Amino acid sequence: MRSLWLAALIGQLAVPGLAGQGNASFDQRLDPATLAALRPILDSARADSLPEQALEDKTLEGVAKHVPPPRIIAAVRQLAAELRDARGLLRSATSDVAPGDGEIVAAADAHRRGVPATEISALRAHAPRTAGLVVAFTVLGDLVQRGVPAAEARIVIEQLLAAGVPSRQIAEIPSHMDVGLRVGAPPLDALRSALPVPVRPLKPPSPPPAPKPDRTGPDPQP
Amino acid sequence: MRTRATVVALAVAASLSAPARLPAQRWQVDLAGNSVGYDTAGRIASASIAPLIEWNQRIVSATLSGAVASFESNQWTSQGHGDISFLFAPISSATSFRIEVIGSADGSAHSSGYRTAGTRGELRLHWTGQSAGLWMGGSAATGWTTANSGIASALGPTAGVWARAGGWTGTAIWGPFRLAGQWYPQVEGRVAASVGPVDLLGSVGWRSASSSSGISSTSWGGGTATVWLTSRAAVVVGAGDYPSDLLQALPKGQYVSVAIRLARNRPTEPGKPMIGRTLYAPERSQSELRFTIPGASRVDVVGDWTHWQPVPLVRTADGRWSLVLSLAPGVHRFNLVVDGARWIAPDEVGSVDDGFGGKISLIVIPE
Numbered sequence: 001m002r003s004l005w006l007a008a009l010i011g012q013l014a015v016p017g018l019a020g021q022g023n024a025s026f027d028q029r030l031d032p033a034t035l036a037a038l039r040p041i042l043d044s045a046r047a048d049s050l051p052e053q054a055l056e057d058k059t060l061e062g063v064a065k066h067v068p069p070p071r072i073i074a075a076v077r078q079l080a081a082e083l084r085d086a087r088g089l090l091r092s093a094t095s096d097v098a099p100g101d102g103e104i105v106a107a108a109d110a111h112r113r114g115v116p117a118t119e120i121s122a123l124r125a126h127a128p129r130t131a132g133l134v135v136a137f138t139v140l141g142d143l144v145q146r147g148v149p150a151a152e153a154r155i156v157i158e159q160l161l162a163a164g165v166p167s168r169q170i171a172e173i174p175s176h177m178d179v180g181l182r183v184g185a186p187p188l189d190a191l192r193s194a195l196p197v198p199v200r201p202l203k204p205p206s207p208p209p210a211p212k213p214d215r216t217g218p219d220p221q222p
Numbered sequence: 223m224r225t226r227a228t229v230v231a232l233a234v235a236a237s238l239s240a241p242a243r244l245p246a247q248r249w250q251v252d253l254a255g256n257s258v259g260y261d262t263a264g265r266i267a268s269a270s271i272a273p274l275i276e277w278n279q280r281i282v283s284a285t286l287s288g289a290v291a292s293f294e295s296n297q298w299t300s301q302g303h304g305d306i307s308f309l310f311a312p313i314s315s316a317t318s319f320r321i322e323v324i325g326s327a328d329g330s331a332h333s334s335g336y337r338t339a340g341t342r343g344e345l346r347l348h349w350t351g352q353s354a355g356l357w358m359g360g361s362a363a364t365g366w367t368t369a370n371s372g373i374a375s376a377l378g379p380t381a382g383v384w385a386r387a388g389g390w391t392g393t394a395i396w397g398p399f400r401l402a403g404q405w406y407p408q409v410e411g412r413v414a415a416s417v418g419p420v421d422l423l424g425s426v427g428w429r430s431a432s433s434s435s436g437i438s439s440t441s442w443g444g445g446t447a448t449v450w451l452t453s454r455a456a457v458v459v460g461a462g463d464y465p466s467d468l469l470q471a472l473p474k475g476q477y478v479s480v481a482i483r484l485a486r487n488r489p490t491e492p493g494k495p496m497i498g499r500t501l502y503a504p505e506r507s508q509s510e511l512r513f514t515i516p517g518a519s520r521v522d523v524v525g526d527w528t529h530w531q532p533v534p535l536v537r538t539a540d541g542r543w544s545l546v547l548s549l550a551p552g553v554h555r556f557n558l559v560v561d562g563a564r565w566i567a568p569d570e571v572g573s574v575d576d577g578f579g580g581k582i583s584l585i586v587i588p589e
Contacts, residue, residue: 025529057526057530057555058577060529060530061524061526061530061555061576061578061582062577062578063530064524064530064531064532065557065565065576065578065580067578071578072578074577075576075577075578078577079577101552102551102552102553105552105553106553106586109553109574109584112574112575113574134551134552134553134586135586138553138572138584138586141572141574142572145572171586174572
């Protein structure tokens with residue numbers, strides 16, 4: 001028990017200590033030319049209320065990896081564009097919920113991992129308004145990387161959120177799914193066996209019928 | 223954002239035990255010096271080169287390997303082997319059960335003109351648990367040599383059991399077969415382990431033969447130690463004996479071998495997951511990530527919570543690398559740096575393109 005208290009204490013002390021380094025540390029780790037090139041991107045992001053911390057992290061990641069400054073600048077500019085796009089998707093999906101920084105970053109990650117933009121906005125639009133979607137977007141990316149069609153993965157997550165399944169259980173789905181994948185189950189079967197609660201049959205929605213030039217007759221049977 | 227100290231126990235590699243398949247190719251080449259003693263031809267020293275290519279996908283894996291050995295008086299021998307395995311989960315709701323279909327073919331040629339060839343097929347029903355599994359099935363094999371006019375064939379049941387504990391994997395196989403009207407009961411045991419930079423493999427076996435077959439009962443055993451000097455180079459030392467091949471009429475032999483192995487990478491442990499998953503640290507009292515990184519003498523974590531400065535991981539008694547976490551809610555990114563130079567996104571963890579031509583791993587702490 002004492003060790004747990006000690007670990008918690010160290011955690012509380014250590015992280016604020018690092019956070020306290022703030023922008024001074026950021027500036028000191030960049031050469032002046034790179035900093036000057038990045039400053040407009042970061043200022044623009046701050047003015048636009050984008051997750052600035054994610055951009056600073058990308059910069060420091062590049063520095064740590066000894067990436068040439070032009071590539072760092074390009075990567076940060078690209079990430080800013082992705083975050084802006086992701087936020088646009090979330091805002092277009094619902095106007096009454098302001099996306100948090102974490103959700104914007106997670107949505108951008110999901111898009112980068114192969115989740116189509118339509119599924120990202122659909123998840124925001126259909127998920128309960130009060131649900132934080134950091135875990136949901138991340139798991140969506142996990143499932144798509146495992147071969148689950150994006151639409152089905154999104155529908156499953158929507159149903160789990162609607163059923164009130166805790167984010168902790170949703171986040172455990174990919175690892176449970178791996179058990180099935182390791183023994184050769186198709187992705188959808190592996191996903192089905194990994195779900196903490198039953199969901200509706202995993203079938204992609206039928207595509208809308210093609211518009212017909214003549215709509216004078218009765219609607220076709222479904 | 224308020225920081226919460228979360229300490230969570232996640233044993234990434236240890237909890238995954240079923241034999242896994244990584245969707246990646248692997249190759250290796252062994253350059254060896256050997257001394258082989260045959261019951262029929264005395265002891266022979268040879269130099270050999272033995273390439274191997276392995277291809278793994280989710281339900282299919284295949285291996286092609288070969289060896290060419292040169293020995294005294296300009297004599298040589300060559301061998302080739304290929305196998306392919308398919309895995310199916312027959313019941314989608316019970317993925318612990320799988321059907322395995324395994325086929326292999328091999329052959330050999332000698333400078334004297336002697337040739338052999340053989341095939342083998344096996345069908346198994348395999349149950350895999352978290353740390354143990356068992357299978358049963360049947361096999362059929364054929365063999366041909368230039369010394370015999372016909373093709374010999376053998377049939378028999380197979381069964382086996384395996385278990386993993388603390389990085390050690392033990393396997394016992396029962397595989398009697400019927401050849402030319404005679405039954406040959408056969409059992410074999412194998413133990414494999416990775417201890418730091420060393421991969422160990424040992425095996426023993428026993429095959430019985432009735433007196434009417436004219437063939438002696440036999441036992442065999444041997445061991446191999448592969449010491450990885452880097453992630454791509456190793457010294458392989460092996461010794462032991464192997465049984466005669468009744469289908470291809472190859473004699474029993476005793477061997478001592480020392481090889482330099484050049485490889486694309488060290489073989490992955492069988493317990494590793496096939497796809498990285500995003501790590502998730504629920505709110506519990508302790509958070510520990512453990513990674514298996516063969517051949518590493520130092521591993522650092524570099525992530526957003528370290529402000530992209532290296533923080534060393536601690537090596538555990540089982541040879542893995544441990545990191546205790548205390549993270550704020552949100553999505554966090556990190557890489558591991560092996561021996562101060564090689565940046566990796568560990569296989570166990572989900573990753574995204576880092577924008578710099580590599581990958582970066584993700585970990586999620588919920589709000």
